[in-house]
Structure formats: C-alpha cells, structure tokens
Amino acid sequence: MTDDRASAFRSGISYVHPEPAGPWGTFLEQIERVTPHLGALAKMAETLRRPKRTLIVDVPIEMDDGSIGHFEGFRIQHNLARGPGKGGVRFHPGVTLEEVMALAGWMTIKNAAVNLPFGGAKGGVRLDPKKLSRKEIEHVTRRYTSEIGGIIGPQQDIPAPDVNTDAQIMAWMMDTYAMNTGLASTGVVTGKPINLGGSLGRAPATGRGVFVIGRDAIRRLNMAMEGARIAIQGFGNVGATTAELFAEARAKIVAVQDSRGAVANPSGLPVAELVAHARKNSGVAHFPHGETIDREAFWDIPCDVLIPAALEGQLTAARANRIKARLVLEGANGPTVPEADDILASRGVTVVPDVICNAGGVTVSYFEWVQDFASYFWTEDEINDRLAKILRGALRHIWETAERRGVSLRTAAFIVACERVLTAHMERGLYP
Structure with a gap:
C-alpha cells in the first residue's frame, strides 16, 4: 500500500480509489456491484467498505x-x-x-x-x-x-x-x-487437534464442501458427474481432498497445477498416487503417471469443471478468455478478478463463488466451536451430514435468488449476505 493510501485508510477516509487493485480492490468492486441490488439497505453499504x-x-x-x-x-x-x-x-x-x-x-x-x-x-x-x-x-x-x-x-x-x-x-x-x-x-480457535477439542471432519471440510457444492451445481446444469473432466489449481489440503472426492464419484482429474509444477492426463490422473507423490515431494512436479506441462498451459486444458484452489487473483481476464470449462468452482478465496467474472459470464461459464463454494471449512469450524461450548462431540458421519445439509440449503437459496433477480451466483451470494449483515446493523442501531 502506498503511503498516501495507508494514511487515508488510517485517518478514516473511505478506502475506495478510482482504480481498485489487488484483493482489497476486488472486494470493494464486488461491494460496488451489489449495492444497486440492496434497496433501502444500500445507504448502509459504506459500512462494508470499512473494516471495523x-x-x-x-x-x-x-x-x-x-x-x-x-x-x-x-x-x-x-x-x-x-x-x-x-x-x-x-x-x-x-x-x-x-x-x-x-x-x-x-x-x-x-x-x-x-x-x-x-x-x-x-x-x-x-x-x-x-x-x-x-x-x-x-x-x-x-x-x-x-x-x-x-x-x-x-x-x-x-x-x-x-x-x-x-x-x-x-x-x-x-x-x-x-x-x-x-x-x-x-x-x-478452531481446527485444533482432536485431543484438544478439535472436531472430526475439520481437516478435509473445505475440500468436502467444494465437492458437495460442485455435485449440486453439476446436477443443476444437467451435466454428468461420471466422466466429468476436472482441472484443479492448487494441491494442498483443499485441492487434494477435492480431487479424491471427485475421483470417488467417477469424475476424471485431468490436470493439476501447484507452486512446483503442473501435470495432465486426458484419461485421468491416478489421484491416490498423485496425492502420495505430492506429499513426498512437496508438489506434483515430475509425477510419473502424467504429462508434465508448463504451469501457464494449465489454463488451456480441455475440461468440464475448473477448480482454482490456490491463492487469490489467479483467474485473470487473460486466463478467463482461454479456459475451456463450463463450470468454475472457487475453492480458493478471491481467485477470480471482476474483469474475469464479466468475461466468463459473457462466455456462458457458470462460476460458483468462493463465499459459498469453499465455506465447508468455516461451517465445520462452527460445529467445532459449538461442540467445545457443549463439551459434547459428534461423529464424523454426523459432521458430514450436517455440513452437506447447510451447504446445499445455502446453494439452493443463492441459486434461486440468482434466477429470480437475473444476476450471477456471485452477485446473488453477495445480495443474500449483505442483506443479512446490513439488516443486523440496522436492527442493532448505532451506539452511542
């Protein structure tokens, strides 16, 4: 952050500048885009542009x-x-x-x-x-x-x-x-070891959530899960868990990219072997059962579903023009910049946004927090069932909102969320 922008932020000036850049700029633009849909609550949207x-x-x-x-x-x-x-x-x-x-x-x-x-x-x-x-x-x-x-x-x-x-x-x-x-x-804290009050199912929860949301999205788009070609960027905890669950559902993982390299196999990568290789070698590079490709070439891989599960800002406008997927599932936080959102929409690509797609981790963190207060712990099957119920219900509500309002899933998710947050502000009022 430049000195003048840092000074403006610390002095309380609204941190909205003419050309938003970086993750915070992306968030501000997302708030800007949803504001016209908030009706009477729009006058309170400035609250969301100012961290408390x-x-x-x-x-x-x-x-x-x-x-x-x-x-x-x-x-x-x-x-x-x-x-x-x-x-x-x-x-x-x-x-x-x-x-x-x-x-x-x-x-x-x-x-x-x-x-x-x-x-x-x-x-x-x-x-x-x-x-x-x-x-x-x-x-x-x-x-x-x-x-x-x-x-x-x-x-x-x-x-x-x-x-x-x-x-x-x-x-x-x-x-x-x-x-x-x-x-x-x-x-x-949540995400603790089980012996210290952690929850069963917490470690794979984000990846499981991506799969649960992805399975419903595939069904809603009348796509077939069996044989669906999946490309995953990022192969840490989230990417690896997601790959395992999609492979179990008979989808094909055709390409994986991480910070060390990228591998592809149009017939499907053997996921169990790839996970073991990545853990042993700190990445997917040089995996013997797939073709090593340039990391940038990953974005050109023919696939049905693309899952960015690394860091923010990876799906740029240039890459959005190249991807072959029909469905994007955001496993990472903020992986798609606003310009890329517009391009993907114009190309008919459905994007399930991060704020719903990767919410499995925080949902099971909520379960852990509740269990810690009660000193009563659920089984992993109970955790997974409750997780699926919450995420599927949230996706259904957001999908229906998108169809009713004629907006993207991201805008619909922000409408639902912003209405809840700003209504809470309105009901609480200002103190003093």
Missing part, C-alpha cells in the same frame, strides 16, 4: 542462530454485526494488509451467505515457512498470539488454520491464549 478493527503488530522472536528476527503480523476484524469474528491465520511471504483486509471482508460475506452466527475476520504473518525451523515457527505463533490476544476470544474473534498453518499451530495459539488469560478456552 485493523491491528498491525511486530512479531519479534529469537532465531535459532541467536539473532532477533522481526515479522509483521495482522489481525483484521472486518464486521462483527452478526457475531464474533471468524477467519483463518495464514503464514506466507506475500501477506499484506490489503490482502488480509480483503480476506476478512470475504469472511463477513461467507459467514452471512451460509447463515453462520459469525462476523468476518482474518489474520496473517508475513514469513516464508520454508525458511524457518519448526521451533522458530512455534515462537512466531506464540508471540503473534500474544500480540493479538487482546482482541481474540471465544466470544470475540476465533482464528483457524489457513495457508501454511495447521492443527499444531492452532494448539500453540490455544495454549498461549490460555497461559496469558488463565482460561482453558478451547473455543478460542
């Missing part, structure tokens, strides 16, 4: 070599009108204030679109996990948790895993919060 709370922290730790390392951390609470903040924490060298603001905004929309009793929040620390030891990552986690400890809590803001964070990191966060507060609050 922005915390930027220095995270100093002693490195393994005795030096002092400094890392910049963020926790953004975008909107808390419908409940405590909910959103993950990512450790990545590309983490910025603008990115975390956008991710927090999308969490507000996502939680409202699925009708979970949460607001939107997100966190991150700018670091490259590949360059730190596990002990150094623990130190970063604990110091970061201490720095943001004043604004998180089971009824305030509940972090969860995201890019490059996992159940162990959530355990360190929970323990640090407990040590600092004297409270054994298992509900302060």
Whole structure:
C-alpha cells in the first residue's frame, strides 16, 4: 500500500480509489456491484467498505542462530454485526494488509451467505515457512498470539488454520491464549487437534464442501458427474481432498497445477498416487503417471469443471478468455478478478463463488466451536451430514435468488449476505 493510501485508510477516509487493485480492490468492486441490488439497505453499504478493527503488530522472536528476527503480523476484524469474528491465520511471504483486509471482508460475506452466527475476520504473518525451523515457527505463533490476544476470544474473534498453518499451530495459539488469560478456552480457535477439542471432519471440510457444492451445481446444469473432466489449481489440503472426492464419484482429474509444477492426463490422473507423490515431494512436479506441462498451459486444458484452489487473483481476464470449462468452482478465496467474472459470464461459464463454494471449512469450524461450548462431540458421519445439509440449503437459496433477480451466483451470494449483515446493523442501531 502506498503511503498516501495507508494514511487515508488510517485517518478514516473511505478506502475506495478510482482504480481498485489487488484483493482489497476486488472486494470493494464486488461491494460496488451489489449495492444497486440492496434497496433501502444500500445507504448502509459504506459500512462494508470499512473494516471495523485493523491491528498491525511486530512479531519479534529469537532465531535459532541467536539473532532477533522481526515479522509483521495482522489481525483484521472486518464486521462483527452478526457475531464474533471468524477467519483463518495464514503464514506466507506475500501477506499484506490489503490482502488480509480483503480476506476478512470475504469472511463477513461467507459467514452471512451460509447463515453462520459469525462476523468476518482474518489474520496473517508475513514469513516464508520454508525458511524457518519448526521451533522458530512455534515462537512466531506464540508471540503473534500474544500480540493479538487482546482482541481474540471465544466470544470475540476465533482464528483457524489457513495457508501454511495447521492443527499444531492452532494448539500453540490455544495454549498461549490460555497461559496469558488463565482460561482453558478451547473455543478460542478452531481446527485444533482432536485431543484438544478439535472436531472430526475439520481437516478435509473445505475440500468436502467444494465437492458437495460442485455435485449440486453439476446436477443443476444437467451435466454428468461420471466422466466429468476436472482441472484443479492448487494441491494442498483443499485441492487434494477435492480431487479424491471427485475421483470417488467417477469424475476424471485431468490436470493439476501447484507452486512446483503442473501435470495432465486426458484419461485421468491416478489421484491416490498423485496425492502420495505430492506429499513426498512437496508438489506434483515430475509425477510419473502424467504429462508434465508448463504451469501457464494449465489454463488451456480441455475440461468440464475448473477448480482454482490456490491463492487469490489467479483467474485473470487473460486466463478467463482461454479456459475451456463450463463450470468454475472457487475453492480458493478471491481467485477470480471482476474483469474475469464479466468475461466468463459473457462466455456462458457458470462460476460458483468462493463465499459459498469453499465455506465447508468455516461451517465445520462452527460445529467445532459449538461442540467445545457443549463439551459434547459428534461423529464424523454426523459432521458430514450436517455440513452437506447447510451447504446445499445455502446453494439452493443463492441459486434461486440468482434466477429470480437475473444476476450471477456471485452477485446473488453477495445480495443474500449483505442483506443479512446490513439488516443486523440496522436492527442493532448505532451506539452511542
């Protein structure tokens, strides 16, 4: 962020500039596009352009070599009108204030679109996990948790895993919060180890949600699941789980791309072997049972369903003109820029937006939070059944809204979510 834009944001000036750029610019444009559909609530839409709370922290730790390392951390609470903040924490060298603001905004929309009793929040620390030891990552986690400890809590803001964070990191966060507060609050984070109050079914929940939503979307578009050609960008937890579930349903995974490379096989990649290879080699590159292709060539692969499940901003206007899919399922947060949305719509490609498509993770996080409060835990079958029921119901409502209003699924999801958030603001009023 440039100095003048950062100054404008911190002084309270509406952070809307003539040419929005990056993830936050994408989010602002999405709010701009939905505002005309909000009727009397449109006058309150400015609330969604202003994060409620922005915390930027220095995270100093002693490195393994005795030096002092400094890392910049963020926790953004975008909107808390419908409940405590909910959103993950990512450790990545590309983490910025603008990115975390956008991710927090999308969490507000996502939680409202699925009708979970949460607001939107997100966190991150700018670091490259590949360059730190596990002990150094623990130190970063604990110091970061201490720095943001004043604004998180089971009824305030509940972090969860995201890019490059996992159940162990959530355990360190929970323990640090407990040590600092004297409270054994298992509900302060979700995505924890099972032994510490975690929920069965949480780890694969985002990928399972993509599959559940994708299966319904395929049916609604009168496509056949068996033999459907699936291309997946990103092969971490979300991409791999999604691939496994689609393969079990007799679809064909014809191409996979990740940060290390891309592989393709028009007859279908053997998913179990690919998952094992990716785990062993930290990526899909050099997989022996598929053709190695250029990473950019991935976007030209003939397929029926494209699943971007990596980072935001990957489906650009140029790539939107090239893809061969009939259906896009957004497994990542914010993977499609607004210009690409317009191009895909003009080409008749259906896009199921991230705020509904990848909501499986936060939905099972909600289940975990509820179970922690009750100290009563459900079976994995119960978790999966409840997840499918909530996501399918949310998709049905959004699909019907899109058809009734004559808008895209993304606009429909934002209409549903923004109406719920802004109605909550209206009913609560302004204090003082």
